[in-house]
Amino acid sequence: MTLHAADEIRSHVPVLVVGAGPTGLMLGAELALHGIQPLVIDALPGPTGQSRALGFTVRTLEIFKQRGILDRFDGLAQVPGVHFAGLSIDGDHLSSTMRPANQYPQSRTERVLAARAEELGVPVRRPWRLESMEPTGAGYRCVLSGPGGQRVVEADYVAGCDGAASGVREAIGMPVHRTPPSVQMLLGDLRGCGLPDEPFGVKHEKGMVMSAPLGDGTERVIVCDFSQPTRAQGAPVTHAEIRAAYENVVGKPLADGECLWASSFSDASSLVESYRSGRAMLVGDSAHTHLPAGGQGMNVSIQDAVNLGWKLALVALGHAPDSLLDTYQSERYPVGRELLLNTAAQGQIFLRGPEVDPLREVLRRLLDIPEVSTRLADSVSALDIRYDMGVPGALPPVGGRLAPDVFDVAGTGDDVVGELRHGSALLVLLTDDDSAASAAAPWRQQVRVVRARPRKPHRTSGPATPSNLFVRPDGHIAWAGHRSDGLLPSLSRWLGEPAA
Numbered sequence: 304m305t306l307h308a309a310d311e312i313r314s315h316v317p318v319l320v321v322g323a324g325p326t327g328l329m330l331g332a333e334l335a336l337h338g339i340q341p342l343v344i345d346a347l348p349g350p351t352g353q354s355r356a357l358g359f360t361v362r363t364l365e366i367f368k369q370r371g372i373l374d375r376f377d378g379l380a381q382v383p384g385v386h387f388a389g390l391s392i393d394g395d396h397l398s399s400t401m402r403p404a405n406q407y408p409q410s411r412t413e414r415v416l417a418a419r420a421e422e423l424g425v426p427v428r429r430p431w432r433l434e435s436m437e438p439t440g441a442g443y444r445c446v447l448s449g450p451g452g453q454r455v456v457e458a459d460y461v462a463g464c465d466g467a468a469s470g471v472r473e474a475i476g477m478p479v480h481r482t483p484p485s486v487q488m489l490l491g492d493l494r495g496c497g498l499p500d501e502p503f504g505v506k507h508e509k510g511m512v513m514s515a516p517l518g519d520g521t522e523r524v525i526v527c528d529f530s531q532p533t534r535a536q537g538a539p540v541t542h543a544e545i546r547a548a549y550e551n552v553v554g555k556p557l558a559d560g561e562c563l564w565a566s567s568f569s570d571a572s573s574l575v576e577s578y579r580s581g582r583a584m585l586v587g588d589s590a591h592t593h594l595p596a597g598g599q600g601m602n603v604s605i606q607d608a609v610n611l612g613w614k615l616a617l618v619a620l621g622h623a624p625d626s627l628l629d630t631y632q633s634e635r636y637p638v639g640r641e642l643l644l645n646t647a648a649q650g651q652i653f654l655r656g657p658e659v660d661p662l663r664e665v666l667r668r669l670l671d672i673p674e675v676s677t678r679l680a681d682s683v684s685a686l687d688i689r690y691d692m693g694v695p696g697a698l699p700p701v702g703g704r705l706a707p708d709v710f711d712v713a714g715t716g717d718d719v720v721g722e723l724r725h726g727s728a729l730l731v732l733l734t735d736d737d738s739a740a741s742a743a744a745p746w747r748q749q750v751r752v753v754r755a756r757p758r759k760p761h762r763t764s765g766p767a768t769p770s771n772l773f774v775r776p777d778g779h780i781a782w783a784g785h786r787s788d789g790l791l792p793s794l795s796r797w798l799g800e801p802a803a
Contacts, residue, residue, distance in 0.1 A: 305409075310427060312447060312454045316342040317619045319445055320459035321433050321471050322607050325356075325409065325585035326604040328416035328427070333612025335423035336370075336726035337776065339619050342456070344431040344447060346465075350413050353564055354517060356601035358382075358405030361397055362685035363602040366609055368401075368707055369778050371724030375415050378518070379404035386503040386597065387645075387679045388652035389511070390667055396676040398686050400708040405502060406517055409601065417680050418538065435476045436461060442582055459619060462584045462611070464604075467573070469589035477585065478576040482647075486654045487533045487742065489526045491545045495560035498522045504653065510552035511654060521563060524702035530583055533569055540565040570594040570650045572643045579632045584611060591639040596649040597683045603642055606685060607635050611778035613726070622749070623799030634690045644645075645682055652762030692781045693796055700780045705772070707730075713754040718777065727751040728798060729774040734785055739771045742787040745801030746794055 318334055320327045324347035331343045359367075359379075367373040382403045384394040394402045398558040420427060431449035438444075442459040463471025472479070488511075504513035504525070513525040526546040542562035549557040551732025578585050611631045618622035652663050669675045681687040689702035710719040710731060721730055730743045730752045743750045750773075773782035773790060775797055782793040794801075 307413050309473060309799070311426070311665045312431065312449070312451075312456060313342060314455070316459070317783060318342070318460045318462060318615060319344070319347075319433075319443070319456060319457060320462045320464055321469075322417065322464035322466060322587075322589075323350075323427050323429065324464065324466065324587075325416055325601055326608050327462075327692075328413065328420050329605045330397050330462055330464055330586060330597060330608035330612055330651040331425040331427070332416065332420045332423050333609055333726075334616050335420070335425045336368060337613045337616035339616045340424060340426075341460075341462075343425060343427045344433065344449075345427070345429050346392065346432040348430040348758050350410060351416070352410045353566075354408035354410060354521075354523065356409040356412070356595075356598060357515075357517070357523060358407050358598055359403060359603040360385075360599060360684045361399045361401050361403050362688075362704070363605055364401050364404060364706055365399065365704065365720070366606065366778065367523075368718075369705075369720050369723040371721060372415070372419055375419070376404075376412070376509055378407070379664070380406040382502070385561075385680050385683055387459075387683060388596070388663070388666070389504045389506060390663070390670060390675050391503055392670060392680045394680075396673065396680045397684060398677065398681055400705055403684065405515065405598070408517060412601070415737060433470050433474070434707055436471070438581065445653045459582065460615060462615070463583065463589040464587055464608070466588045467592045469585065472575065472585055475580045475583045477575050477580055481573040482571060484533045484571035485708050486527060486529070486650070487531065487567055487569045488654075489528075489540055489545050489548050489565070489567050491540070491542065491565040492517065492563040493522050493542075493545075494563060496522060496524070496558040497560075498524055498557075507554075508657060510548070512549065512552055518657040524549065524557075526552060528560075529654075529656055531690075534567060536569075538567065540567050568595065570647070570654065572647065573640055574643055577632055577634055578607075579628060584615070584628070586611060586629060590635075591642060593643050594646040594650045594654075596653070599646065599683060599685075601641060603638065603685065605714075606638075609777050610635055617799060622802070623797075627797070627799070630690075638688060641682070649659050656766050662794055690779055692779075693795065694782065697783075699770070703780055703785050705731075705774045705778050705780055707734070710755040710757055713756055719753060719755050721773070722751055722753050725751060725779055726776055728776050729772070731755050731772040733757065733782075735784055736771075738787040739773075739784070739790055742790050743794060746798055749798050750794070 320343040334341045428576035434446040436443040463469045502515040510529045511527040526548040546557045548579045575590045577673045586607045586761035707720045728750045732754045
């Protein structure tokens with residue numbers, strides 16, 4: 304999956320995915336799961352092998368469980384809670400039975416997702432670069448350059464998963480709203496330094512330091528020295544600079560050790576005007592960048608891919624109208640905007656001097672209120688997202704996710720969320736009335752009917768009384784009812800008209 308001859312680049316593809324990081328690999332697998340074989344390209348000859356993102360929020364873990372791949376991420380280190388601006392929130396406040404995980408470098412995540420893509424028959428071609436793309440009316444004429452020179456690929460759709468410096472975003476001329484950096488952090492993966500396990504970070508008078516083990520004797524350290532000016536993006540970082548910043552902030556020296564990898568980042572942020580332009584979509588960091596508070600970046604990007612994948616597949620296959628792709632923008636753009644808001648707020652509270660300490664103390668006291676803790680814990684875990692399903696006056700659970708450990712499959716006792724591994728939508732029957740199943744029969748190739756029963760009620764998940772549920776392929780509940788009233792419009796809205 305690394306080097307390929309030019310003749311392995313097809314001249315026509317339904318979807319060209321640009322970028323083979325976690326976002327592009329997840330989108331490629333999602334498209335294949337739903338019946339589309341995309342072409343995934345990346346300009347690098349191979350994965351970087353850098354650790355970068357280190358773990359998963361609860362919503363991402365729920366998605367992996369839905370797709371039946373959670374157990375492939377072996378060695379996950381479960382974390383008992385989350386944090387907001389370094390203020391710890393116990394995991395019992397989360398509206399999920401699952402807990403976040405860390406100590407899982409991005410390089411390992413990419414290996415798991417690459418194997419998943421390969422298993423589903425998704426071609427990943429390296430090193431191939433997108434040089435240009437021009438609209439043709441039926442898609443884009445894309446010029447790629449790689450080991451075999453240049454190739455022209457006609458793509459019905461293009462998905463930009465190519466990061467903050469997205470070439471796809473530049474090619475379609477998508478405007479970006481940016482905020483400049485005001486503070487920077489130095490990051491290093493060290494060995495032999497004996498750093499404390501402080502994954503939520505510790506605020507000092509002169510800055511902030513966060514450190515945690517990564518396994519194999521490697522430790523991650525992040526240092527924010529309030530006295531240091533911001534540096535140019537991409538400027539190299541040395542071990543000596545990390546040591547000097549650490550000593551200035553903490554007041555004691557950092558052991559010599561060894562620096563395996565170093566980088567820097569800032570609190571600069573950006574958000575595109577739209578995630579969609581015609582037949583081109585922007586996914587993940589190509590659409591939004593922000594302070595990586597709580598490790599949300601990669602997670603939100605993977606969730607973007609899962610929201611888009613099934614919709615793009617249905618439209619590309621001709622099963623659903625083009626307007627379905629508009630819901631990618633209407634659903635995920637507000638998520639991106641909220642992401643920038645909560646990460647910026649965390650930066651203001653955690654990465655400023657003593658002048659913000661009173662505000663920080665007030666927030667710490669507010670976290671003693673269970674509702675406040677749940678609200679913030681769910682917000683940094685992507686558990687509070689509720690989409691507009693086009694059902695007037697709809698109340699929860701409509702719009703929310705199908706949470707794990709809430710419903711059992713009748714007869715097997717398996718968790719119902721595991722039925723989403725097939726890529727189909729679900730009709731979860733929790734009553735004896737079969738009218739909903741009869742109504743969904745014309746969509747039998749796209750809807751999997753599952754008879755289920757509720758487990759012990761969870762305080763924040765599931766309907767108050769048993770009712771049937773129509774669950775989209777991404778795990779969000781689009782309809783709930785005891786009979787079939789209102790189900791047909793929902794099926795048509797999200798899956799298109801049934802096949803003849």
